[in-house]
Amino acid sequence: MVKLCGHCGEQRAVLRRPKTFEQLCRECFYTALEAEVHETITAARLFRPGERVAVAASGGKDSTVLAHMLTTLNRRHGYGLDLFLLSIDEGISGYRDDSLETVKRNEAQYQIPLHVYSYKDLYGWTMDEIVSQIGTRSNCTFCGVFRRQALDRGAALVGADKIATGHNADDVAETVLLNIIRGDVPRLGRCANIITGEDSPLPRVKPFKYTYEKEIVMYAYFKRLDYFSTECIYAPFAARGFAREFVKDLEAARPRAIVDLIRSAEQFRVPGRSSSSSSSSGGKAVVLPQAGSCERCGYISSQPVCKACMLLEGLNKGLPRLGVTRTRKTHKTPAVGGPVAATAAQLAAAAAAAADLVAPQAAGGSGTTAAPQPEPGLQRCRISSRLQEQTGAASVQPCGTCTSPLQPAVCCGSGACGGNALGSLEAGGAPEADPPAADHSAALAGPGSGGSFAYLQNKGAIASHPSARHAAQ
Known part of the structure; x- marks a missing residue:
């Protein structure tokens, strides 16, 4: 038996609407x-x-x-x-x-x-x-x-x-x-x-x-x-x-x-944030993040650096997991003389070991050719990062041996060494890639150009895009 449209009653129904269960023909379906x-x-x-x-x-x-x-x-x-x-x-x-x-x-x-x-x-x-x-x-x-x-x-x-x-x-x-x-x-x-x-x-x-x-x-x-x-x-x-x-x-x-x-x-x-609402709901009050602007690109963000800048920074520096992988939550700083002192000693030992690792080998001796020297700051910063994860320290200070050509605060993009890598870029620091991503070394912007955010670097090229020119006309 042919079902007729429930609205006009003339044409054959072709579908039944999932929300209203109406049997409708094509034209009535378009109209509805x-x-x-x-x-x-x-x-x-x-x-x-x-x-x-x-x-x-x-x-x-x-x-x-x-x-x-x-x-x-x-x-x-x-x-x-x-x-x-x-x-x-x-x-x-x-x-x-x-x-x-x-x-x-x-x-x-x-x-x-x-x-x-x-x-x-x-x-x-x-x-x-x-x-x-x-x-x-x-x-x-x-x-x-x-x-x-x-x-x-x-x-x-x-x-x-x-x-x-x-x-x-x-x-x-x-x-x-x-x-x-x-x-x-x-x-x-x-x-x-x-x-x-x-x-x-x-x-x-x-x-x-x-x-x-x-x-x-x-x-x-x-x-x-x-x-x-x-x-x-x-x-x-x-x-x-x-x-x-x-x-x-x-x-x-x-x-x-x-x-x-x-x-x-x-x-x-x-x-809400009030204590009364927290107690009545039986749980903690939820503190919502406040909307602001990314200090690097100006895009709306609840963090000092927006997610796009963080992800792009990792790509350009050869650290694609940066901003994706969740990091361990740090514990509260223990009493003086406890694990922090041990952490400081471990850092000093790690810094000395790193200095030996990156120093050029002396000529002669075994007669072997000196190994290529890695970028100093990056190697030491990784050591500091591992120590931070192993010891659970609240913060790990810069290793102290991250010297020129890399500043202590910009030796890596993870910020695990205690420096604010992303924030320091605005001060003129230009981090090097680790290792340089093929065909993307030009994406790293120089001092004063907004870090390595490609949108800011390519702003002039984008403004001359055919779409932008068409809109201006």
Whole structure:
């Protein structure tokens, strides 16, 4: 028996909506989904007339449907938006280069301009090069941090007022679940927000926050939209994949589970800082990090140095695990005369041993050729770092023998020797690579140029990028 559309009662129903269980035909489905997205936009006041909105375009189903729908609703309801596509080329061969061709076709189909920026332009590295250094275990950490910042950089260069992303309800539910698993209270309190960064120059909005992925796929299929459906070649190694499978299992048992996860995060409240709230909740009050600016690149960060600068520093110095691997928590400083005294003695012995290790061998003797002399500061700093882990000392002072050409505070990027390696770069210190990364030695900036952050070094080149020139014209 043929089921008719539950709305018009004339056409044959082609799908049942997972949230409302309505049996709808194609045309009624288009109308219902577009009306739902329009209601989300107006209820949350995502846009204001005259705003220049960057649509984050990857070529996938979500961004393609977002570009199509925003273009349609903007014309139908008179939003008065200046829309354009913004794509980030991560440098993943066989994936991003193909998807960008789809985005270029979308530019012609929707008659809105396209601006493309690459990791190579912004950071001096491609994701393929990063994976060759870090492996497939933590590559999504680099890509996530760099992509988030690259979107902001690209949007700022072309004068955008907001960034619209294609995150759907399934994506938000997965993020909520991941933050619960990690126990990441600060992110759990804001991950379900439909607008993020409201107090920043470039807020991000999610028009598809309550739209199921299934409906987006069906909309793209029925509308015959041109999108790229191949998954990232590094995605199988991401933790999000396991959360996605779990959310799909929940949806199969209870279709409303996705929206319920989002509503739960919306109702989540972080315990206050007062003692009364701590005692009433039976646990410690959560102290949320305060948003500030990275002292090196100026990007928003809750730490003195943002995550992107830290990761890039490790790549450029041949220490790709820097900023990824968790370090041991240091213990409180013991009483004088206890383990600290022993640690100081160990450091002195280690410094003497390191001096013997890096000193050039005397001519003659065994007749062997002198071994190549390693960079002095780096070798000694590693010894100090190992001693710190073994002894659990609260802090390890610079070894005292880190002399020219490397300053004690910049002998490595880990900061384990007690010096503030990253902070001292602003004072003019220029760390050497350990060992120099092939084809990336030029990414290390000189004194006064913002350390080794490639965005600051390449700022002039990026400003002359065709997208930036087009925006200026």
